Every structure is written in structure tokens, then in C-alpha cells.
Amino acid sequence: MSGEVLAFVLSLVWLVMLATAFRVLGLQGRQISDTLGLIVVVLAVFLPIALIWLAVLVLRAARDMRDESKRLHLTVESMRRGWIRDQQAAGLALKPTVEEKLDEIAAAQRNHETALAMFSTRRVPLGSRLPRPGNPGNPRAEGDEDGEGDSTQPVLALDNPLSLVAPVETDDFIRALHFPEDESDEAGFEALRRAMQNHAAAELIRAAQDVLTTLSQEGIYMDDLRPDRARPEIWRAFAQGARGREVAALGGIRDRSCLALTYGRMRSDPEFRDSSHRFLRAFDRQFAVFEAQASDGDIARFAETRSARAFMLLGRVTRIFG
Template structure:
């Protein structure tokens, strides 16, 4: 039952109805008291007098229930406005992500080989005590220092990677957020996750959400064949998304939006590399869990459009 229907049902027993019944009862009591205590007239009352008496009895009751009906309508509109406001707040928080974390939930990892304006671990090596080099010399000295002094990436197990690829369901999904942050410490994982986030965000801008897709599952053996380099009909079952509306939306976006097309190709390339790197280490249950992630659904959708599944 919708929110408005629930409110309309409850309105029959709420305080507004009780107030209307009470006021109507009080008015009828006063009318009865008037008839009992009013002095008798000298002659029969005329038609105008009777009409005035009847109108005096009925009109207040009509006004009472008109006020009750108006108050019910206002209560329904107020509840609908509150529900709409809460939905807008939720959409503002999850818009463009539908389960993917907002940008602030994906901290930028340190990428080996790229200079950082304010490095924390290599400042002593980047700024020699004397003499102070020119800006260009400082930049040239800083980059080799980052290549040699950066700590090795933290190993990420398959379960953590799978949880990160599904993205957090919201700010309260602390386990997924922790897995995401851990996975981002590996530069290869960070490239895949950022590319996946970009793709999911752009698709959500077209009202196409990964949670709404229901792909036909492919067996782990098919995923392993893909990781081994098979393409075309041998891995056709990976293109298990048959939602015509989703395929049309994504195809139109690829055709008309050059930015999305480049982002999609970038994502497909890095996800392909990640599968080749990690899939041989996963068992069947982990591969099945990977296939259910939001990132894998985006891969199946865009891979089918790109024709890599035959």
C-alpha cells in the first residue's frame, strides 16, 4: 500500500475525525436542548420559519464536516510533501551512484610514479637541506624519490576486492567502505574502481542503475575462459543482460557521448586486466559473488554493447 493510501485509511480513525464527531455531537445536543427548553409559540410557525430552523440545524453540521474533510486533505498533502522531501534527500545522496560511493567515500590513493604536491613520506628526500634547488630541479628529484621510497601496496584478498567492486550501499555500510579503502591502496585496483565509479555514475545520470539489472548468470568456467583470453562465442554467456531498455540507453550513450565512450573503453580494458590477474586465484563461490557485483554488471552491459562476447 502506498503512503497516501495508508494515510487515507488511518484518517478515518485519527484525531481529526474524532474532533468532527465530538463537535457534531455537541451541536446536536444543543439543538435538542433548544427544542426541549424553548417556549411554545402562540401559533403555528410559517414555512420561512421552518426553513430557517432546518437550515440552522443542518448548516453547522455541514460546516463541521467540511472542515474535517479539509483538515484530512491538508494532512495528506503534508505527509506527501514530507515523503517527497525525504525521497529527494535520499536521491541527492545516492544520485548517480545507486550503491556506488560518493566521491568523498573514495579517497584518492597514492599512485606510484606520479608526483604529489604535498607528499607525507618523501618530503625529507624531496627537499635537500642545502643548497635549495630551483623548482624544476626539485620536481625532478621528487619523482625518483617517490618511485623508490613509496611503501609496497597492501595485499588485498579476493573477498575484500569483491566487496569493494560492489561499492558501499550507503554511508552506514562500514564493511564495504573499509574494503573499498583497502582496495584503493593498490594502484591497479584503484584504476578499476575509479573507472567503474565513473561508468556507474554516468549510467545513473540516464536513470540506468546496476541494481535494476538482472543478468542471466554465467558459470564460473565461462569467466575462467574469459580470463584465459577467450573471446566471442566461447564467452557469449557473459553477456547475460537482456534488458532491452538498458541496452538501448547504454548504446545511445556510447554513440552520442564521446566522454562516456572513452570512459567505457577505459573501464573495460582495466576490468579485463583485473580479471586476468585475480580470477585464477578465486574459487567458484567467489567468482559467482564477483559476477553479482555492480561493477561486474556494468562490465556485462558494456561488454555486450562493445561486442566482446560475440
């Protein structure tokens, strides 16, 4: 029964009781004034008591509602934490296999860099060495009167058999910055492996991986974000050095919870703060190179990668978009 219906029924009962009282007292020969006086006396006696108990009941109901509200809040908070734990567990379930493959790729890339740093040395036979100018018939240097010196010193040729920079295809660069979907995403791992052959791209990929891993510990996943899309010309303006209001549309992350959690983690975790700034610097450098050769369609696909969304989130937190 609703409150309005209950109030109507009680009002009707009260009117019936008054009519009955007037009828009974009238049959006994009492005047209306006497009847009203008797009713006023009754009300003066019982109405304060009724109001006191009504106030008690209202306060009890308010206390019960407040307690119920607290229990509901705790239940919702528990459900939210449980959901975050489930999300983290779902991510961690794939983490060992995926990270093992990422570690393998990183190890292979480090071996590649080690190979770049190594130079081959070979001895050039004495007979194949050219005589020095000014003394064509003598392989010794001028002024080397005692016949000693470089006649016994082998010539070292420093050869770098590998290219210092392996070019990265646009599709591989975009796919690598999105990272593999799961452990069975062979195409994603192949693109990541090829991109890691480039030193600068590998630096950005590792920085992005560090940032994404830390954000996932806060329950923040790039796939859950739905940022506002910025036009390719705004991305190009950022690559060409524009900052502040001119590129404010790049800060399209509107999720207040994610922004607050990221800001709090950055303030409390110096390691995450350093890795975030390292990622932003690497992203800035590499995107400038990427933009120079990318079409508008390529930039639109790039903006949908997990790394680009992490950049938009961290850029919004660090206020590089104004």
C-alpha cells in the first residue's frame, strides 16, 4: 500500500470516528460545544504522545535508511573491486605466455644490437699493403730508419656487417604499437618482431609496454577506453611541434576514474612517473618520423592503437595538451 492510499484511509477513519462521536454524544443530550471541548481535551492529552512516538519512528526509519545506504555503498564498492580483480586476473591469465614471447623478442633485439656493436678484425697480408706516398719502394714509413714499426703491425679493418637502422614498414609499426591480442596472435607477434629490429621503434615499444603494464595494475585497460577521435591534421600539427590549445583535441580521454587513478599513481610512484615521461618523449620523437611518411588513413589507424590511447591518457594527465 502506497503512502497516499494509507493517508487517505486514515483520514477517512478519523472523519468516521468524529461523526460517530458527535452522533453518540448528541443522543446523550450533550451540546456541540461540550462535544468539541471533550474532543479538544482528548487531543491535548494524546496528541503530544502520538507526535513523540511518530518522531521516534521517523528517526528510526531514517537511521535504517542510512545504514542500508552504507551497506549498499559497501556492496557496490566490493563489486567494483571484484570486477577490477577479475579484469586483472583475466589479463594476468594471458600475461605469462604473452610476456614470454615479448621477452624473447626483446632478447633477440638486444642480441641484434650487440651484433651491431661488434666489429670484425682481420689482418691484411704484408704483400697486399700499399706503400706509403713519398717512398714507393718501401712499405715502411718515411723516417723509420731502423726498419721497425708498422712492418710488424697488422692493419685492422673495422667492418660493420649490419645496418644500424632497420626500416620499419608502416603496417608493422602500427600493429606493433597495438601489441598482440593474445598468445595466438601470430601476425601481431611477427609485426612486433620486425618492428623491434629498429632501435628507435624498439625503445618506444618497450616504454609503451612498461606504461601499459603499470596501468593494468590499476585496472585501466586501453581497450576499455573510448576517446574522442581527433582529426589527422591535429595529429600532424602535434608531430610538427604544436602544443597547448592547438592540439587539445588529442586529450580525448574523458573517463574521470581512469584520469584520477593515473594521476594518483603518477604522484605516488616515481618509477611510473619516470617511465611515463620516457614513453612520452619516445612517442614524440617516433611519431614525428612516422607522420612524415604516413597518410591520413595511417594516422587514423595509428590513433586507435593501445600505445596511442596510453599517450592520450598520459598527455591529458601531464597537461601537454593544454
